[in-house]
Amino acid sequence: MTYVPRLKSKYSEEIRTALKDKFQYKSVMQVPKLQKIAINQGVGAATTDKKLIETAIKELTTITGQQAIATKSKKDISNFKLRKGMPVGVRVTLRDNTMYEFLDRLIAVALPRIRDFKGVNDKGFDGHGNYTLGVTEQIIFPEINIDQINKIMGMDITFVTSAKTDVEALELLKQFGLPFKNQNPTTNG
Numbered sequence: 237m238t239y240v241p242r243l244k245s246k247y248s249e250e251i252r253t254a255l256k257d258k259f260q261y262k263s264v265m266q267v268p269k270l271q272k273i274a275i276n277q278g279v280g281a282a283t284t285d286k287k288l289i290e291t292a293i294k295e296l297t298t299i300t301g302q303q304a305i306a307t308k309s310k311k312d313i314s315n316f317k318l319r320k321g322m323p324v325g326v327r328v329t330l331r332d333n334t335m336y337e338f339l340d341r342l343i344a345v346a347l348p349r350i351r352d353f354k355g356v357n358d359k360g361f362d363g364h365g366n367y368t369l370g371v372t373e374q375i376i377f378p379e380i381n382i383d384q385i386n387k388i389m390g391m392d393i394t395f396v397t398s399a400k401t402d403v404e405a406l407e408l409l410k411q412f413g414l415p416f417k418n419q420n421p422t423t424n425g
Contacts, residue, residue: 240333244336255267255407255408268397268398270335270396274327275296275392277391289323291386295380305327308323308324345378347415356415358417362402364400367394369394374389
């Protein structure tokens with residue numbers, strides 16, 4: 237028997253039928269699903285200190301369990317001492333089992349560790365069923381050793397779904413267990 241992440245089996249057994257009933261889809265294939273999670277971390281100070289990129293790659297790889305890569309600048313900006321092709325951040329895209337594992341750890345372990353946490357904002361939807369969540373510090377993840385941190389950096393976590401509207405995506409993410417602040421959707425996609 238092969239290993240199936242908890243949230244993946246929860247989606248196929250519970251969430252899919254709940255969403256099908258709520259939105260009256262004709263087929264189970266119309267039900268929105270989580271396609272990928274993209275995590276992006278901007279490291280602007282890397283223009284002066286090259287070790288920050290290596291550290292950020294190592295941390296993001298540790299957090300996600302998948303190798304992160306450096307993102308490079310697309311053009312020269314002299315005010316920021318930036319040249320085209322210089323590394324300015326790190327990113328990783330998670331799919332399938334790694335994605336569900338990361339989502340499970342994010343919801344169950346990392347988000348509750350945020351100081352004064354009252355839920356995530358529901359205004360991060362883009363109008364096409366995708367949701368972006370900003371995390372201000374990487375130390376909320378238990379994989380990161382606080383003693384080895386030399387700079388606290390935030391990251392953007394984008395949930396890409398197959399939902400057509402923000403309301404459907406909000407309901408999908410709520411079913412997965414993402415704790416939203418207000419329980420009424422502010423966007424009507």
